[in-house]
Amino acid sequence: MNPHLFTPEFESANTQDIADELKNGSGYYVCREAVNAEVLTALMSGLPAFDCLVNNNHLGFVKAYNSNYLGHTLAVSRQCYHIVTSEKLRAICRSFFANPHKLCNQRIYQTHTASHLPWHTDNNLQSGNQFDGKHNMPGLMFMVYLSDVNETNPFQLIPYSQNWSLSNRNQFFQEQFIERNYGKDVVTVRAPKGTLIICSTNMVHRAEPFHKQGFKRLTFLFQVDEISAEHAGHGESLLVNPAFITDRNPEILNYLGFGIQSDYPAFPETSVSTMLVKDIVSLQRTILPKTVKSLMISVAKKVLPGAVSNTIRMNLAKRRILKSDHV
Ligand SMILES: O=C(O)CCC(=O)C(=O)O
Numbered sequence: 001m002n003p004h005l006f007t008p009e010f011e012s013a014n015t016q017d018i019a020d021e022l023k024n025g026s027g028y029y030v031c032r033e034a035v036n037a038e039v040l041t042a043l044m045s046g047l048p049a050f051d052c053l054v055n056n057n058h059l060g061f062v063k064a065y066n067s068n069y070l071g072h073t074l075a076v077s078r079q080c081y082h083i084v085t086s087e088k089l090r091a092i093c094r095s096f097f098a099n100p101h102k103l104c105n106q107r108i109y110q111t112h113t114a115s116h117l118p119w120h121t122d123n124n125l126q127s128g129n130q131f132d133g134k135h136n137m138p139g140l141m142f143m144v145y146l147s148d149v150n151e152t153n154p155f156q157l158i159p160y161s162q163n164w165s166l167s168n169r170n171q172f173f174q175e176q177f178i179e180r181n182y183g184k185d186v187v188t189v190r191a192p193k194g195t196l197i198i199c200s201t202n203m204v205h206r207a208e209p210f211h212k213q214g215f216k217r218l219t220f221l222f223q224v225d226e227i228s229a230e231h232a233g234h235g236e237s238l239l240v241n242p243a244f245i246t247d248r249n250p251e252i253l254n255y256l257g258f259g260i261q262s263d264y265p266a267f268p269e270t271s272v273s274t275m276l277v278k279d280i281v282s283l284q285r286t287i288l289p290k291t292v293k294s295l296m297i298s299v300a301k302k303v304l305p306g307a308v309s310n311t312i313r314m315n316l317a318k319r320r321i322l323k324s325d326h327v
């Protein structure tokens with residue numbers, strides 16, 4: 001474990017008190033700048049580009065409208081792995097959960113330009129990638145801001161809402177209902193990057209809707225839920241880079257869900273149809289010249305005798321080598 005993962009302020013916070021607040025109190029906990037600045041810098045510099053993955057074997061961001069998602073953080077980022085498996089966060093989980101629990105999902109996402117995520121809770125069941133009702137297992141949602149969050153698109157929550165949210169079995173809450181009944185209670189988390197937010201998955205929350213050209217917010221989010229035979233398979237399939245697992249303590253492996261069924265696909269399900277027109281156009285710009293080149297090569301191969309096309313291919317390869325020597 002990295003001893004300097006967290007700032008002294010968070011390191012010195014009492015994990016039992018945090019768990020009590022989450023379980024029996026307001027249902028949330030915020031520590032401003034909980035993650036050390038150097039860890040954040042290393043985390044950010046190790047992230048893949050926001051490019052689209054086309055026919056390669058890498059893990060990277062996918063595009064869903066105005067958001068980019070990296071759904072396999074523990075396969076890509078050593079810092080994410082160490083934050084999720086840190087003794088400090090596991091100690092909070094140990095105090096909060098009365099029963100075995102495991103990491104159910106994790107992602108880094110960037111929202112930009114506009115977003116409207118309605119009020120909701122995160123105690124969701126899925127069938128494949130579809131919402132399949134609410135469960136009442138205890139769970140914790142952890143969020144680390146990877147951007148400074150001020151006026152635009154802050155996380156918002158309603159304290160104590162974990163005590164009444166289960167009365168709504170739908171995925172989302174009506175905006176007017178929340179505004180009318182709980183508008184004055186809303187807590188808005190405007191805070192610098194590195195801030196850690198923990199809340200009960202039964203807590204009503206959202207990201208404040210926004211529409212602002214040029215705005216971007218990057219966030220690391222993960223969720224730990226109780227394991228229950230009634231909901232076998234609950235949770236997203238996880239990819240981990242084994243090189244990050246420096247401590248094979250069975251408690252960590254169980255917490256990561258080794259040997260436990262997790263059926264949900266990585267969130268969100270994306271395809272070309274979830275890309276914005278401008279992203280498709282930019283992808284076409286990269287693909288089109290390569291398409292034309294491949295087409296010319298395949299036509300040349302068909303019409304030219306084999307010996308001639310081999311000579312051309314060898315000359316092209318030589319030119320490529322010469323060019324790279326000059327770089
Ligand atoms: O990004 C946020 O502020 C909230 C995200 C959230 O609630 C979710 O993804 O379920």
Ligand SMILES: [Fe+2]
Pocket residue numbers: 120121122205
């Ligand atoms: Fe949520």
